Amino acid sequence: MHPARDTEPGGDLPTPQQPAATTAASPGSASASRSATAHPASSTSAASGGSGAQPAATVPVAQAEAAAAMPPEAPPDQHLRTRAQHEKTTQALLQDLNSEFALKDLGELHYFLGIEVKKNRGGIILSQEKYIADILKKAGMEVQKSSAVAMERGRGKIITKKPSNDKITLEQFVSTMAPLIDMEKEAEISLSMSSGAVRCLDSAQRKGSTILNLKCVDAQTGLMGKSLLEFQSNKGDVLPPHKFGTHDVVVLRPNKSDLGSPPLGQGVVYRIKDSSITVAFDDIPEEGLNSPLRLEKVANEVTYRRLKETLIQLSKGVQKGPASDLVPVLFGERIPTVSKKDVKFTPVNKNLDHSQKDAISKALSSKDLFLLHGPPGTGKTTTVVEIILQEVKRGSKILACAASNIAVDNIVERLVPHRVKLVRVGHPARLLPQVLDSALDAQVLRGDNSALANDIRKEMKALNGKLLKAKDRNTKRDIRRELKTLSKEERKRQQLAVTDVLKNADVVLTTLTGALTKKLENFSFDLVIIDEAAQALEIACWIALLKGPRCILAGDHLQLPPTIQSIEAEKKGLGRTLFERLADLYGDDVTSMLTVQYRMHEHIMNWSSEELYHGKIKAHASVAAHTLHELEGVKKTASTEPTLILIDIAGCDMEEKKDEEDSTLNEGEASVAIAHAKRLVESGVQAVNIGIITPYAAQVVLLKMLRGKEDKLKDMEISTVDGFQGREKEAIIISMVRSNSKNEVGFLSDRRRMNVAVTRARRQCCIICDTETVSGDKFLKRLIEYFEKHGEYLSASEYGTE
Numbered sequence: 186m187h188p189a190r191d192t193e194p195g196g197d198l199p200t201p202q203q204p205a206a207t208t209a210a211s212p213g214s215a216s217a218s219r220s221a222t223a224h225p226a227s228s229t230s231a232a233s234g235g236s237g238a239q240p241a242a243t244v245p246v247a248q249a250e251a252a253a254a255m256p257p258e259a260p261p262d263q264h265l266r267t268r269a270q271h272e273k274t275t276q277a278l279l280q281d282l283n284s285e286f287a288l289k290d291l292g293e294l295h296y297f298l299g300i301e302v303k304k305n306r307g308g309i310i311l312s313q314e315k316y317i318a319d320i321l322k323k324a325g326m327e328v329q330k331s332s333a334v335a336m337e338r339g340r341g342k343i344i345t346k347k348p349s350n351d352k353i354t355l356e357q358f359v360s361t362m363a364p365l366i367d368m369e370k371e372a373e374i375s376l377s378m379s380s381g382a383v384r385c386l387d388s389a390q391r392k393g394s395t396i397l398n399l400k401c402v403d404a405q406t407g408l409m410g411k412s413l414l415e416f417q418s419n420k421g422d423v424l425p426p427h428k429f430g431t432h433d434v435v436v437l438r439p440n441k442s443d444l445g446s447p448p449l450g451q452g453v454v455y456r457i458k459d460s461s462i463t464v465a466f467d468d469i470p471e472e473g474l475n476s477p478l479r480l481e482k483v484a485n486e487v488t489y490r491r492l493k494e495t496l497i498q499l500s501k502g503v504q505k506g507p508a509s510d511l512v513p514v515l516f517g518e519r520i521p522t523v524s525k526k527d528v529k530f531t532p533v534n535k536n537l538d539h540s541q542k543d544a545i546s547k548a549l550s551s552k553d554l555f556l557l558h559g560p561p562g563t564g565k566t567t568t569v570v571e572i573i574l575q576e577v578k579r580g581s582k583i584l585a586c587a588a589s590n591i592a593v594d595n596i597v598e599r600l601v602p603h604r605v606k607l608v609r610v611g612h613p614a615r616l617l618p619q620v621l622d623s624a625l626d627a628q629v630l631r632g633d634n635s636a637l638a639n640d641i642r643k644e645m646k647a648l649n650g651k652l653l654k655a656k657d658r659n660t661k662r663d664i665r666r667e668l669k670t671l672s673k674e675e676r677k678r679q680q681l682a683v684t685d686v687l688k689n690a691d692v693v694l695t696t697l698t699g700a701l702t703k704k705l706e707n708f709s710f711d712l713v714i715i716d717e718a719a720q721a722l723e724i725a726c727w728i729a730l731l732k733g734p735r736c737i738l739a740g741d742h743l744q745l746p747p748t749i750q751s752i753e754a755e756k757k758g759l760g761r762t763l764f765e766r767l768a769d770l771y772g773d774d775v776t777s778m779l780t781v782q783y784r785m786h787e788h789i790m791n792w793s794s795e796e797l798y799h800g801k802i803k804a805h806a807s808v809a810a811h812t813l814h815e816l817e818g819v820k821k822t823a824s825t826e827p828t829l830i831l832i833d834i835a836g837c838d839m840e841e842k843k844d845e846e847d848s849t850l851n852e853g854e855a856s857v858a859i860a861h862a863k864r865l866v867e868s869g870v871q872a873v874n875i876g877i878i879t880p881y882a883a884q885v886v887l888l889k890m891l892r893g894k895e896d897k898l899k900d901m902e903i904s905t906v907d908g909f910q911g912r913e914k915e916a917i918i919i920s921m922v923r924s925n926s927k928n929e930v931g932f933l934s935d936r937r938r939m940n941v942a943v944t945r946a947r948r949q950c951c952i953i954c955d956t957e958t959v960s961g962d963k964f965l966k967r968l969i970e971y972f973e974k975h976g977e978y979l980s981a982s983e984y985g986t987e
Contacts, residue, residue: 352517352770359500362724365751365759366496370489372750376428376482386444386479391845393428393882396462398440399478404469411613412469414452417461419477423893424462426886427482429454432590432615434485435464440477449473451483453614459889465614491701495728507709508731514553515730515767521775522552533574533603534567538805541568544777548572548737549579556718556768556776557739560798561944562784562913566592569716569739570599577605577691581711585694586729588721588747590615592911593694596716597623600692608686610695610702625686625704632682641675697725700732709733716740720910722747723763740764743797744941745910781805784913786812788828789950792971793940796964813916813948819869824861829976830951831969832857837981839955840924848883849931851922853981854953855884858920859891860984861951862898865916872900876914878942880906880933881922888920906938909945917946921954928961936964943968953981 353361376394389395396416403415414437418424429435436448452466462480503512513519528549532542541564548555549572557572559565569585573596576583587593594617597609601623609616609623616624645668652664683704687693693705697715713733715726719740730736742765749755768776780801782790787804794802812828814821839853862875875898877888888903902914919942923930932938943950952972960966972978 353766354518355499355512355516358516358723359496361758363493363496365754365757366489366492366724368751368754368757369749369759370484372754374484376750389481390425390427393426393482393846395479395481396424396427396429397479399462399480401474401478402461404474411465411467413455413463413465413614414469414474415461415463416478416480421460423459423889426882428882429457429462429480429482431455431457434483435480436483437464437466437470438479438481439473440479448481449478453612455614459893465612488698491698491728492722492724494701495724495731498731499727503731506731507733510734511553511730511736515736515763517770521554521771523547524550524552530575532571534571537567537571538564538781540778540780541571544568544779545571545575547777549575551735551737551775553735554767554771554775555737556764556771557737558768558776558778559739559741560779560782560802561741561744561793561940562782562790563779563802564781564783565739565741565779566595566599566716568779569714569737570596572737573600573692573714574603574605576712581691583692583712583714584700584705584710584729584732585692585714585716586697586700587716588697588725589717590696591617592717593696594620595911597694605692606690607692607694608690610693610704611699625683628686629679629682632685641671641678645671645675697721697728700729705732711735712737714739717911718764719762720745720747721762721764722749722759723761723766726763738764738767742768744937745907746937748907783808784947785944786810786828786948788975789943789946791975792968793944796967797936797940808947811948813865813870814868816870816874816915816948818871822864822868824864825868825870825949827977828949829972830861830949830979831956831972831976832861832951832953832979832981832984833956834924834953834981835955835957839981841922844883844886846883849881849922850883850887851920851924852887854920854922854924855887855891857953857981857984858888858918859895859898861918861953862901863895866897870916872898873902874915875901875918876909876916876945877901877903877918877920878906878909878945879903879920879922880938880942884920884922906942910941913945913947915947916949916951917942918951918953919943921952921959924955924958928958930959930962930965933959934962934964939965939968 376392386395386397390397398419399416400419401414402417403413405413431454433454434451435454436451438446438448449470449472450466450468452464454462455465456463464480503509510519514521528546530545530549532545537545544557545568548557557565557568559568573583573585585593585596587596590611593609593611597607597620598617600607601620607623608625608628609620610625613621613624613626621627648664648668648671652661652668655661655664687704687708693708693710695702695705710733713729713736715721715729715736716739718726718738719742721740726738740762742762746760747762749760751759754760778798778801780803782802783805784790785804785808787809790802790804794800813819813825819825834851834854834857837853839851839857841849841851844850858877858879862872862877865875866872879885879888882905885903885905892898892901892903921933923933943952952968954969956969960969
């Protein structure tokens with residue numbers, strides 16, 4: 186996993202597919218008096234995305250006669266405000282925006298063009314800063330002349346949308362993705378032990394692709410026949426820094442065996458703790474477990490093979506498949522359709538808010554495509570579960586997928602109490618223990634055909650015993666013939682058992698790549714739902730999408746994108762998600778955004794809402810004002826009372842450093858983070874309710890080492906931003922790490938990562954940073970200013986030597 190890289194100023198602005206423009210009022214309103222007046226640039230545009238010294242781009246709303254009365258060009262340091270004076274003119278402008286440019290309201294004008302829009306009794310005011318032309322250029326806009334505006338003074342200009350460059354055909358998609366998947370595969374291999382670049386074991390451990398000097402401390406049988414082996418360091422202490430994650434494919438080898446030597450076994454990481462790692466194997470290795478061991482992370486060949494298979498399937502055409510009507514919609518060749526009548530429903534969950542109900546109604550009305558945009562804490566999974574329950578009531582057979590196993594299991598957990606007929610497809614080691622009863626393997630074992638298969642296996646075992654004792658050639662031949670017949674029957678019974686379970690299920694749940702398992706090969710579905718769609722590669726989504734005529738994608742493209750190892754592949758488009766592409770292509774026509782959040786104190790939420798969601802997110806009353814000291818057993822202290830805390834390390838001699846792998850760390854900042862966590866625990870906050878987030882792997886290692894010295898903090902979680910996506914803690918401490926004289930912030934400026942980091946907090950968010958360094962980035966400067974204005978400002982020196 187590589188950190189997200191910096192983006193160019195303004196480069197992350199949306200690039201909408203709908204035509205977007207500002208235009209003159211309609212001829213019917215030409216008689217209305219309108220004027221345009223230049224004013225000093227006293228306010229900042231809400232969508233400021235760059236600071237180039239481009240001349241001001243003007244936005245007329247007047248006809249030729251009003252444009253002719255415009256004053257001379259405003260100086261570069263001013264912006265133009267154009268006023269529509271009467272309500273008739275206001276309505277005419279809105280009609281033109283809608284009919285000519287497919288913009289439904291003034292909010293969309295702001296969203297697409299970055300233009301500040303105000304509406305009052307006098308009409309509409311549109312304002313732009315001097316660098317708006319640069320923003321428009323980045324958003325794919327150009328300035329064109331129009332006969333509707335007098336151009337003789339050089340002032341009248343109409344901004345229109347260029348023909349979309351983002352629209353892509355099926356053929357272009359296949360040809361573009363094929364080499365990018367190969368690039369990504371090679372990048373993952375280069376990070377694993379199978380890479381020729383790893384020339385010694387010590388180097389491999391430093392890179393995090395192997396863990397040396399392990400001993401097997403426990404062996405259990407579980408997970409439907411899988412063997413669980415737990416490994417610890419020979420010294421019994423914390424494992425060295427590594428890049429292993431749950432569900433990764435690993436191989437086990439003797440510690441001193443050569444690179445590439447035959448492994449003792451291959452398995453899947455089941456559980457990771459600071460001092461141990463548990464791996465699920467099909468069988469316990471027969472020998473070698475008593476000697477020192479090592480685990481090596483290897484590239485998952487199956488995933489890439491399935492992605493390539495899906496590309497091949499797409500390239501052959503899908504005119505006759507289940508998704509034959511859906512594919513043209515997803516490539517912009519056919520307009521999405523909805524039911525003519527609004528679909529009304531009786532909620533299963535009686536606690537849904539108005540935005541959730543509205544989204545569910547639109548989802549049920551969609552005939553091919555719907556996007557559910559779920560900002561942090563707004564109950565996206567709750568909404569997805571209600572959609573599934575409503576579709577089951579309508580008789581739909583549903584395939585529900587997500588990019589990660591944990592996201593799939595979260596849906597399973599919430600569906601189980603409703604007694605839905607469901608089945609979870611996937612490797613048992615990749616499933617949460619609480620959903621194993623819903624697993625395909627478990628349900629197959631409970632089926633009649635599986636019982637018959639077991640009887641056949643017992644019969645085969647008895648025949649094998651006879652075969653060993655038999656001496657007559659003819660007798661042996663007859664036994665072998667019978668064994669062959671029984672073997673065929675046993676496989677047939679097992680396949681029937683699997684088919685029976687899948688046929689009887691109303692909802693089949695699996696990861697996106699798991700949807701290509703042979704067990705689902707001949708199944709199609711009425712509806713495909715993809716959660717975490719904004720974190721999934723588009724080609725991975727197509728594995729599931731090809732199995733149905735209708736789809737619902739849920740996600741948030743303003744949170745973490747897919748994890749991509751290849752920088753080149755990401756730059757060339759592998760990281761562009763289907764969710765984001767379709768949101769740009771169709772916008773509000775197919776999208777509903779949830780607007781009530783149930784996690785954060787409103788002071789934590791407001792920054793994210795204003796910065797990324799146009800101020801549309803509101804805190805539910807149950808969380809809007811909740812604080813740490815309201816938790817049971819927590820005292821009201823200087824540490825627990827504030828909702829926002831900014832701890833400044835500027836001037837405290839706490840500069841960043843680099844470790845051996847060139848990852849950045851900050852020892853002083855780490856000490857301050859641990860000190861603040863200790864203060865919280867001493868005030869009664871349970872360590873399990875505190876999380877420390879930092880973007881740098883080296884800082885994670887350092888913080889865990891410091892935590893190991895504080896017994897009272899042993900249950901406190903420390904992770905990168907990626908490790909906290911989709912989760913929350915009562916108190917979050919963010920260690921930004923960067924502190925240097927050049928004001929370099931690296932990927933801290935990625936607004937998606939910072940959005941995730943801040944919005945993990947429920948009752949308190951504490952940022953520790955060098956304000957001088959991070960304020961060199963405009964996005965981070967606004968964050969720091971927000972915390973200074975609405976929170977408690979402290980110097981790191983106030984934590985002394987705690």
